[in-house]
Amino acid sequence: EAQVTQNPRYLITVTGKKLTVTCSQNMNHEYMSWYRQDPGLGLRQIYYSMNVEVTDKGDVPEGYKVSRKEKRNFPLILESPSPNQTSLYFCASSILAGGLGNEQFFGPGTRLTVL
């Protein structure tokens, strides 16, 4: 089954404790992206990657890191989480053939709480 998977689905942590949220897709997509969803603010793009070893900042990259060492994986790293990073996080991927007009496939989301 074609899908985007995220782990963990739920995480409660404390301020300053480094964490990683994994994202993996099995569709051989070039483009991958991370978003956070907050009430009243919609989805905001954190980072995106157009291919292996290529990453770019989205609209809210502060406090986050990403890496793209393999095509299928795009982990999101919070080196020192803070309470304002409490949010619902989504990973997504899309094919790049033909350009950027292709729809994204979203993972199920990771609900993160930073105390």
Place this chain on the structure above:
Amino acid sequence: AQSVAQPEDQVNVAEGNPLTVKCTYSVSGNPYLFWYVQYPNRGLQFLLKYITGDNLVKGSYGFEAEFNKSQTSFHLKKPSALVSDSALYFCAVRDSRAGGTSYGKLTFGQGTILTVHP
């Protein structure tokens, strides 16, 4: 910088009536426009998109959207609403122009909660 506005936080319609969820956008070049839907406790699902060509695009579950370049709008419509259409709807835009600082970015609106009453 590109942006999307969904002017209505909530839209309420009766089942069987037509529905419209509004979206306006701003990009430097020509837009790629998307609508996604989020059901409770679920991820986002793609509904439809405008890339080029016919201004009226049709998508999943009977939804359609009309691209209006002069009004920079991409409103989502459905002729007859169902209770099962109740969900959170997001409009998104991407700049099709290669090489710009926003190339690759996808910008979402804040979302519109659609409630269809029986």
